[in-house]
Amino acid sequence: MTAAYSTLERRFARIAAIQNALGILGWDSQTMMPDGAAPGRSEQIATLKVMAHEVIAAPDLGDLLEEAEVEAANDGADAWRRANLREMRRRWIHETAVPADLVEANSRAVSACEMAWRTARPASDFKALLPHLREVLALQRRIAVAKAEKLGTTPYDALVDLYDPGNRSARIDPLFDDLAAFLPGFTDAVLAHQAAQPPVVEPEGPFPLETQRALGVALMKAVGFDFHRGRLDVSAHPFCGGAAGDIRITTRYREDDFTSALMGVLHETGHAMYELNRPADWMNQPVGLARGMSVHESQSLIVEMQACRSPQFLHYAAPLLREAFGGEGPAWDADNLYRLYTRVRRDFIRVDADEVTYPAHVILRYRLERAMIAGDLEVEDLPGAWNEGMRALLGIVPPDDRRGCLQDIHWPGGAWGYFPSYTLGAMTAAQLFDAARTRVDGLESAISQGDFRPLVEWLKTNVHAWGSFHATDDLLTLATGRPLDAGVYKAHLRRRYLRDAE
């Protein structure tokens, strides 16, 4: 190991420690912090972020990288160290490509825009948001151009790269175009099929919160969550956060509905398993981090969508749920619960969407944000373009902007380029699950007995333990035999939603 490389490892370990501290502070903000402490907390978080940035933006870091890269090429450094250097450079580019005054201006604009959005959304007042969103977009374009120059990508792809390293529109377009052509007709077929079935009976509450929590904990343990290295708590917006080896997931409970909290816990547990099983030897180095948001989302969706919304698992879970809540009647039949958990509806709101209609929401946003970054769509034309897109992809038009282009925080919050990872994650989950069930004997029958070990072991070996070592498509090719492929995802949807029809 060279001196330059060792220095870099120490610097990035320090960044990891700061990021871990930030993870705990962020968790605390959402779960424990008294409301009056918010301004102080912002100050703490801002300070720690600046200090992490200062480590990576240190004047000598570019030279150290170059030196270590040359040495690694000459001395036959092992593959993990080379991959670590590659990830260090990627993060260095993202952190240093944008001039400090632009970072500062963006941070201010995003704060103001988020604040405007918090009142504009409930009021369905797009005009109130417009000047703020225009400002945020203008700055995002400049950021995109600055990063694109260093990354050698298009501006929009430079934004995507922050969330989903190495991914490019040229890869996403054919996948999304394929889905966009498939989904409208498929959705019609599913809706017709479901309409012909007996109506879903909703279980009636109240469902005591303590029972919901105990069920969630039991299922987390079944999936393999280690409560010596993590917690389950309550927050307004569920998330998976915390620090390395200290993973904190949250949910929110409703007394009149247990279904969303339960699947929410399983979703976050999928994220958590990825974080808990990252490569131990590289835990505090860039190569030891999760591969990116689309792979991360695949890990939550493989647990929630692929495993736990399957008929196998829901037939196992139905009697447990009935007993836990003291339920009676047909609402608690396994088949009814399965149909409840796979019910498809056309709706305006992404976060409430089901597995079939969700991709349409994402494809719409992907196309719109790409057009805005490219300068092909101006912010003032967004509401019209949104409604047109909804009509084309989902066949419905929101009655107001609150249920249209104002619904998500991503754009006001400066997270441009993030949206595609939701649906890429869903597709990746389907492909990984398909490979796992084909390659691991008894995997599905284990799930039908509430045993997730075969699935999670396979994921640990094939995904989690690699961290950021492989590029995303390489990871998927090694695990499944091919890069991401819309065909597997479509086959999954057909099998699940039209199984009785075929």
Added chain:
Amino acid sequence: MTAAYSTLERRFARIAAIQNALGILGWDSQTMMPDGAAPGRSEQIATLKVMAHEVIAAPDLGDLLEEAEVEAANDGADAWRRANLREMRRRWIHETAVPADLVEANSRAVSACEMAWRTARPASDFKALLPHLREVLALQRRIAVAKAEKLGTTPYDALVDLYDPGNRSARIDPLFDDLAAFLPGFTDAVLAHQAAQPPVVEPEGPFPLETQRALGVALMKAVGFDFHRGRLDVSAHPFCGGAAGDIRITTRYREDDFTSALMGVLHETGHAMYELNRPADWMNQPVGLARGMSVHESQSLIVEMQACRSPQFLHYAAPLLREAFGGEGPAWDADNLYRLYTRVRRDFIRVDADEVTYPAHVILRYRLERAMIAGDLEVEDLPGAWNEGMRALLGIVPPDDRRGCLQDIHWPGGAWGYFPSYTLGAMTAAQLFDAARTRVDGLESAISQGDFRPLVEWLKTNVHAWGSFHATDDLLTLATGRPLDAGVYKAHLRRRYLRDAE
């Protein structure tokens, strides 16, 4: 305001933000963190501490201080800014007087010694601790010498200065000698007096934890604790921590005894009120911090010992306690509860000691650690010196070192010079309370109705809002008309413990 001074303010604000983050991480470690996360948390905390140290030890900071001090002297800077500079310099000396290799060696020796202590104490095995403690003492001596040179004090006083700024043995000695002469005879008299009274009847549990918690919360609110800026939680070792404007206190509950958790909550609430009421304009600057550990301890003891163990308060609280726990019989009589809460016993353990015997424990430790730092007492002679001191001050000799010189973590943990602040705090509390009740009409009768507002308002004005602006003795002189005086404390003890006898 000068450029140098502004730069210093920014640097120290950054340190404050890091310290606040550390406060939340520390709280989390004791209350929420899963056990497997301890190594990662140590890493986060060590990293943040190093980063705070790097800010204050920056090569240009000494010059900036000098420049700002010269300018402040010339331009008639206001008194708060000058006091802020004074505190900046004091912290700078403490952080930079000790060479980095000595800091590092001390940190390693303290870790090893604490670990050895955790097994040596329950085994009462002083020999096992001896080499570690000798090493820690040797390093503490070197640290003391290094700081003394910059502070212009004796080595031991340089250690005290870290916890109780400006305090010196020459001030402490006469106060402690006075008490040491007073206490043995006084303790005899109190014990004889209490033996002649009807025996204390202990309330019988179980006392449900939720009831204890609700009572604690109600009393915290009565004292003025703002739950929008703080929390109450559970930890193995109660503390007051958290961040500026986000004060987190803890307690521990026992189902068979409510008395210690309840007084514990009130004690920590006293600390919390000081932190919550520090000067808002200087919250993130050195001059805005609490004045030191003896004043801090005075704020917890003024609430716990002076106000809440008073007959006035306990007569108010008795029927509330009886009702909350559904208690019956003479145990719940106000006078019985008062005698329970003021019962005096000679015992070996400091943390279990009562108001009367506690100072003897502290004076013993103060004399021993001063002798060890001065080289007048070697570590191997500690057990003998301890037992001699116990006999002289308390009239009892511990049967083993577990209940003797092994009982406290302070010396293995490197907190030399800390002990005196406990008793200085108790004396300060008595003096402040005496001034407050004399100067504020109706203060004691308010307390007898569970109303702490007159007391806390007076403390806010006379102590809390000053932060570190005044030197400790100036603060006390302004608030009470004189510097710290053992006479007031002795009068308080006489009044409380021999009231019926006089």
